Amino acid sequence: MNTTGSLWKRSVNGRTALLYLLPSIILFSVFVFYPMFRTIYLSFFLTDQAGNAAINVGFENYQYLLGSSEFQNSMKATILFVLYTVPIGIILALFFALLANEKLKGIGFFRTMYSSTMGVSVAASSVIWLFMFNPSIGMFNRLLQTVGLPQIQWLLDPEWALLSVSMSTIWMNVGFSFLILLGGLQNIDEHLYESSRIDGAGYFYRLRRITLPMLSPTLFFIITISLINAFQTFGQIDILTKGGPSQSTNLIVYSIYREAFVNYQFGTASAQAVILFVIILIVTILQFKLGERKVHYQ
Amino acid sequence: MKTSLPAKIWLYFLLIVTSLCVFFPVLYAFMISFMTGPEIIQGRFFPQTFNLENYTKVFDRLPLLNYLLNSFIVSISVMLGQLVVCSLAAYAFVFFKFKGRDFIFFLFISTMMIPWEATMIPNVFTIRKLDWFNTYQGLTLPFFALAFGTFLLRQHFLTIPKELHEASQIAGLSRFKFFWKVVLPISKTSLVTLGAYGFLTTWNMYLWPLLITTNQSVRTVQIGLKQLQSQEIATEWGVVMAGVIVVIIPTLLLLFIGQKQLQKGLSQGALK
Structure with a gap:
């Protein structure tokens, strides 16, 4: 018996389940997880007007905040x-x-x-x-x-x-x-x-x-x-x-x-x-x- | 044991006084919405006549009908979107056994700890990149997936007997048919609760529509209220309150009709 074939067959449950979970997973990825990491990333930068990261300033944004x-x-x-x-x-x-x-x-x-x-x-x-x-x-x-x-x-x-x-x-x-x-x-x-x-x-x-x-x-x-x-x-x-x-x-x-x-x-x-x-x-x-x-x- | 008469009188007294206090601001706004400027300045509680002048004025000043329609479209879309997305996910968690289920479940839980406001900056950029400013999809799509909704439905799905699932498999019912023909109809009450909850919270949403509507095309009533209040502030409180009453009537009605259902459903969802 072909092992990849049986693995494919055995995972049929998982793949179907994923289909049902896919809408949630995509939406959470785009509107929750990605922006969360992006926010953490941006917090280490100075940005331009459009919100693109421009200069890496390390923890300076945090230092500035805690002192302000x-x-x-x-x-x-x-x-x-x-x-x-x-x-x-x-x-x-x-x-x-x-x-x-x-x-x-x-x-x-x-x-x-x-x-x-x-x-x-x-x-x-x-x-x-x-x-x-x-x-x-x-x-x-x-x-x-x-x-x-x-x-x-x-x-x-x-x-x-x-x-x-x-x-x-x-x-x-x-x-x-x-x-x-x-x-x-x-x-x-x-x-x-x-x-x-x-x-x-x-x-x-x-x-x-x-x-x-x-x-x-x-x-x-x-x-x-x-x-x-x-x-x-x-x-x-x-x-x-x-x-x-x-x-x-x-x-x-x-x-x-x-x-x-x-x-x-x-x-x-x-x-x-x-x-x-x-x-x-x-x-x-x-x-x-x-x-x-x-x-x-x- | 029956409550004694003095205790009953005391209870009714407390109930009437406190519930009046709670409801007072709404009642007050309702009364003000019928008053003319001079009446408001005199500081009356009851208007002299119940004329609807303020209501016709508020529909003249603002495209309120348009805003109401937008709010309905947005709230109903989010409600339906949540029902579909959450019920599919909940079904997978209950009726499928697969590797990584616990991990994905944990991912869902973790979204509840990420406050939406902490992610709004990149979300606004995402919407801009998609060119979804001033569109219905921009207002609705980010809210279709909801961990709370998934748990609420999962709770209900878990009460469905496993034998039913086995029987359906023996009878040759496909996975999706079982979901559609058996699971969803059995869970009607939870679906109604989640639907009412989704409609209510979307109707009342403020920050997101404020951020991504820049013109009147898809603006919702809540932002309309802000507009009205900043235009009219000094002069015509009667008109502003007429706007308030128009905006809260749909949700108040929904709450009055569905209060019992909502209270049962939400507290079940609360207790894992």
Whole structure:
């Protein structure tokens, strides 16, 4: 028997499978893997206006970034933004999901209301919040006025801008987190509660001993996704503040966008993109390491 | 055990107050969209009359109908593209045994750790080289392959009994026929979830259309909103809000109809 022939025959499974995988593999290669390597490559170069690598500068782009106050500012703003939005966002969504998981009449209506922000795009939400933050006719300053508090320049005051953007972002993301957490709550086996009720356990005891441990895989998932999403924030910055005032809201993706497509500095922009990639990689790995220990799988 | 009456009242109170807070910005935008300039400055919550003047104005100022159509074309293309590409890949992972499967699976997982924004610079150059600026394929094709979608479908495919696969082979059904006639129909719910998710996220996409649409030909509604807001900022908030409402209606409707399905499907995908 011909050995190449039999090898060809034996690999028929592999070849057919490859056919099914081919569209994904091609698309991932062209739009994910190639550009990732290209970004790393470009980060070591000065580029021309068209984005071609011109002069190899080694690690100078990175050295420049780490020394530049603008980039340090951007990193600081990004980390603060993540700290402002992720924990509060998840706690709120969890609270809503716990409420909406009660078996009451008309609960479907409330579930729809809580998840509604998922149907509102970042651009649309940003425009709505831009109006609410308007210093003269916006809702927030009117509320402050009625209770006799001083007015706040929400998006124009460097002290407040990042907080304001964070507030609006928490709102934008709460619908998705809610939906995922509610799904997780509904997957918890009813019998667990029935046995605990016989023992006369209170609501908060059940929450701490049954609900949260059983929900931990879902919580773990939504924390990871929220962290990654927060690092990728762009639309609300572009519409609400354009990175200002005095760069207080210049989050990393906005900074990459400006460096690349406004200043045409593709080398330093790529270096920032690589840093973003490394941060997300670390977050994901840390999450999985911690998750493995803490998470309770059913 | 039934919830006691005081607990019930307390729950309803919390539900009503918090859900109103969550829904308030949308409701507010809806009210503003019917108001005239002076009404907005007075700071009312309810408009005096529900006239549609702002809506006719917004369609005059922007080629909004055109943008809406573009958004529909782009979202539906991505949705269909993802369904085809992801279901094919998921099928290969579940129903084929071959060398290197684990490695390819690992490659798929690794794409989830590469933030899309970290690769956008070379992607824009790629689109330029292909001369795909201001084209539908430039807006849609990069998003057809989706690791999350592949996992979601793989999850569902794994629940299909192996006996069914064996029986189909004995009956002489080809691989593709089994995929098309058996696997896909069984997995309808997961396909619907992924489809709704794909439509929603594409409709709401902002950065990519901003980068690769330079004129109105294929521009989507989200970029239209940015345009509207920067044109109208000082004066006519009513018109801007009318634009916002028009843009969010399709996705809100989709969410209202598919909320239950989406929540079940997505949380299953989340838990490997």
